[in-house]
Amino acid sequence: MQAAPKPLSRLQPPLPALHWRCRHRRRRSLVHAEQQPAASPAPDADPLASQRAELGRRLVRHVAGAQPSPDLAGALRPLPVHIEAPRAWATLVDGVAVQGQQALRNALSPRPYPVPSFQTLAHCRCCLTSSRVGRRFRARPVNLFLALLFEQIPAAVALAGLPPIALDRYDLHHGHLFFAPACRQLGILFHAKEYPAAHVDSFPVHLGNCQSGSSLDFDEEAMRWRNLLWLNGQLVALDMAAPALQPLLMPGLELPRTVLEHDLGQPLADVNYFAALRNRRSAERLFVCMPGD
Numbered sequence: 041m042q043a044a045p046k047p048l049s050r051l052q053p054p055l056p057a058l059h060w061r062c063r064h065r066r067r068r069s070l071v072h073a074e075q076q077p078a079a080s081p082a083p084d085a086d087p088l089a090s091q092r093a094e095l096g097r098r099l100v101r102h103v104a105g106a107q108p109s110p111d112l113a114g115a116l117r118p119l120p121v122h123i124e125a126p127r128a129w130a131t132l133v134d135g136v137a138v139q140g141q142q143a144l145r146n147a148l149s150p151r152p153y154p155v156p157s158f159q160t161l162a163h164c165r166c167c168l169t170s171s172r173v174g175r176r177f178r179a180r181p182v183n184l185f186l187a188l189l190f191e192q193i194p195a196a197v198a199l200a201g202l203p204p205i206a207l208d209r210y211d212l213h214h215g216h217l218f219f220a221p222a223c224r225q226l227g228i229l230f231h232a233k234e235y236p237a238a239h240v241d242s243f244p245v246h247l248g249n250c251q252s253g254s255s256l257d258f259d260e261e262a263m264r265w266r267n268l269l270w271l272n273g274q275l276v277a278l279d280m281a282a283p284a285l286q287p288l289l290m291p292g293l294e295l296p297r298t299v300l301e302h303d304l305g306q307p308l309a310d311v312n313y314f315a316a317l318r319n320r321r322s323a324e325r326l327f328v329c330m331p332g333d
Contacts, residue, residue, distance in 0.1 A: 086290075088287070088290075092288055092290065093303055095285075095287055095288050095303075096305070097220075097222040098112065099112060099269075099288070100220040100222050100223050100225070100227060100269075100304055101222050103269060104223035104225055105272065105274075106222070106223045111284045112284050112285070114279075114282065115278065115279045115282035116276040116277070116278060116279065117265070117277040117279065118200070118274065118275070118276055119193070119197060119200050119268070119275040119276060120199050120200070121192045121196050122192070123185065123188050123189060123192060124273065125185055125273065126182060126185055128179035129185065129226070132144070132147050132179075132182070132226065133224070136219050136226060136308070137219070137224050140219070140306070141306075141331075144217075144309060144330070145330060147177055147178060147182075148175040148176065148330070149178050150175075151176075152174070152175060153174050153175065153176065154172065154173050155169050155173060155174055155312070155327055155329075156317065158316045158317060165249045166209075166248075166250035167249075168209060168213060168214070168312065168314075169214075169310065169312050169327060169329050170310050171329045171333040173329075174327025174329050174333070175327070175328045175330070176326055176327075176328060180323065183323040184322065184323045186228075186311055186326055187313060187322035187323050187325060187326050188322065189270065189275075190207060190212070190215075190315075191207070191322065193205060193207075193212060193232075193268065194207060194212075197265075197277070202265050203259065203262035203265060205233075208315065208316065209250070210235040210236070210254045210255060210256040211232055211234065211256055212232040212233075213234065213312060213313060213314060213315075214230075214310055214312045214313070215229060215230040215268075215310075216228065216229045216231070216301035216307060216310055217308045217309045218301045218307050218308055219305050220271065220304060220305035220306075222305070223271070225271055226308075227269060227270060227271040227272075227304060228269070228270045228311060229267065229269055229299060229301045230267070230270070231266060231267065231268075232262075232265075232266045232268065233256065233262055233263055233266040233296075234250075235250050235251045235254050235256060236251075236254060236256045236257065236259075237251070237254040237256060237258065239257075242258045243258035245295065245296070263280075263297045264279060264280055265277045265278070265279065266296075266298075267280060267299040269304075278299060280297040280299070281297075288303060290303075309328050309330045309331075310329045310330075311326070311328055312326070312327040313325055313326055313327075314327070
């Protein structure tokens with residue numbers, strides 16, 4: 041008598057941690073660069089990159105209202121947020137459109153703010169940010185705007201009838217700031233459900249030290265809506281189970297349903313918000329991390 045097949049989840053090897061977030065891949069590539077001589081990537085290393093980039097351009101044009109795509113409309117869930125970007129944000133957009141990342145760096149205060157350790161971060165040797173220090177904008181209204189945007193997301197998600205999102209270290213605590221040439225706007229790609237607890241059947245993925253002690257259970261429906269996009273005053277949740285958006289998932293990221301910001305435009309910085317710092321004002325919980333900091 042033939043033995044019953046094992047569950048599919050047990051047959052699949054765990055996804056390596058470097059596939060979870062783009063910052064992890066950068067760190068891994070730096071290690072490899074020290075160990076091996078530089079080599080040009082194979083032409084077919086990522087044959088779907090151009091397809092994702094084209095879909096990303098269509099997505100940002102659709103959300104920005106520049107060029108609607110009927111096939112994408114059903115794959116997005118508008119989230120009600122009641123906050124307008126300050127004038128300084130429009131000035132920043134214009135600057136980045138001309139000077140790129142240098143304009144963003146000029147808009148940030150030169151003062152570095154050490155990223156604090158809270159809860160059990162030090163105990164498990166977890167670093168939630170891409171650098172040990174963060175910065176804030178010279179224009180204080182921009183800092184407050186970004187902080188309030190984070191704070192409104194949980195309520196907006198609930199009003200839209202989607203799985204709940206919490207502002208904490210395992211769930212939502214960061215977004216990726218990028219410039220979208222397709223619509224000449226700054227956008228933020230938020231990633232919720234960042235560190236679900238590992239489970240031998242449902243989520244056999246090791247995400248490093250920051251996953252330690254996670255109280256966030258893996259839920260397929262919640263992961264389906266974990267990518268949130270803010271662009272041109274609109275906040276939408278991406279339905280990554282929708283056929284129209286599934287090509288946006290890079291191979292290896294199908295289980296966590298992670299969209300990468302470089303498929304939407306030019307990555308600029310990580311915007312981190314730590315709600316656990318309750319003894320601070322909203323804007324003081326913000327840490328903007330740029331490459332090189």
